Each structure stands twice: as C-alpha cells, then as structure tokens.
Amino acid sequence: EAKKLEDASTYLSLPSTKIELEEKGHSATGKSMQNLGSCTISKDSFQISTLVCSTKLTQNVDLLGLLKWRSNTNLLQQNLKQLMKVDGGEVVKFLQDTLDALFNIMMENSESDTFDTLVFDALVFIIGLIADRKFQHFNPVLETYIKKHFSATLAY
Structure with missing residues (x-):
C-alpha cells in the first residue's frame, strides 16, 4: 500500500476537500474508510496552526x-x-x-x-x-x- 504512494500522480489527483470528494461522486459520510481508485483513504485528519510574526509590519x-x-x-x-x-x-x-x-x-x-x-x-x-x-x-x-x-x- 505504501509503495503506491511513492508515485506522486497516484495521490495528487485525489480530492483534497469534502466538496471535491462529493463532486467526484463519493460520499463524504459513511464508513471510516473509502476506496478511491487504487488508494484507500481513511478519515483521519490533522490540523495545522501557524503564528506569523512580522518584523517589518506591525498590526498596532x-x-x-x-x-x-x-x-x-x-x-x-x-x-x-x-x-x-x-x-x-x-x-x-x-x-x-x-x-x-x-x-x-x-x-x-x-x-x-x-x-x-x-x-x-x-x-x-x-x-x-x-x-x-x-x-x-x-x-x-x-x-x-x-x-x-x-x-x-x-x-x-
């Protein structure tokens, strides 16, 4: 399964948002795993937070x-x-x-x-x-x- 993801074209064409997923005819709800072509995607998610601190522009x-x-x-x-x-x-x-x-x-x-x-x-x-x-x-x-x-x- 991991070998499939070494080729970028395998995953770069996959939907990246819920809307894209639904547009491709897949349900965004349902079971925890969905098969999209040759790659299985789990519903795991992660959150990224950033803090931007400028030394050239101030918000004050x-x-x-x-x-x-x-x-x-x-x-x-x-x-x-x-x-x-x-x-x-x-x-x-x-x-x-x-x-x-x-x-x-x-x-x-x-x-x-x-x-x-x-x-x-x-x-x-x-x-x-x-x-x-x-x-x-x-x-x-x-x-x-x-x-x-x-x-x-x-x-x-």
Whole structure:
C-alpha cells in the first residue's frame, strides 16, 4: 500500500476537500474508510496552526501611525503620545524603525520645538523599556543602533 504512494500522480489527483470528494461522486459520510481508485483513504485528519510574526509590519495602529508619520503629520502629536501606551514587546520588535522615526521627527522639525518634549519623552520611554528586565536582551540592539545607525546631528 505504501509503495503506491511513492508515485506522486497516484495521490495528487485525489480530492483534497469534502466538496471535491462529493463532486467526484463519493460520499463524504459513511464508513471510516473509502476506496478511491487504487488508494484507500481513511478519515483521519490533522490540523495545522501557524503564528506569523512580522518584523517589518506591525498590526498596532499607534506604532504604525508613528512609523508612517510623514503620511499624516496632523496626527504626529497624538502618535507620539500614544507610543508610550504601546506594548513594550511590539516597540522592541521595531526598535530601529521606531528610533529612526523619532530622530527623523526631531531633525525635520528642528525649526520648531513643538515635538521636542514628546520625542524626548518617547526616547526616555524606549530606554526605560530596554532597561526593564523583561527586555534587557535588546540592550545590544540599542547599543548597535547607537554605534552604527544613529546619525541625527541635532540630537546631540
């Protein structure tokens, strides 16, 4: 029986859903085993579950608003305030992008001090997160960012 399944054409033409099974004239109900041509199929089933975790896209609307701040500058003040309410795990996943956004906000709004305090508070929030025991393993990521990626001259 197992030898029959070594040839892919034997099983690739078999129905893969209940609807396909019924379309081919076989009952999807009945006894536990059904003979379909030369292959016997049992009613055993399995379930696959997946968890997708993106490091480029976030589902958090508050963090996404900050990361895409240029597309709606009218909400920038609100997005900066909301950052402090975002789950720490989500912030550290997007640490470099978040820091880039904060420093770009500071650099591109240098003629006004409207966002300075909010950006500063956001940076303190992020540093506080990484200092927290729960996220301390992100400390090397922050250090690497500072040494290799940080380039906001006005932030000094």
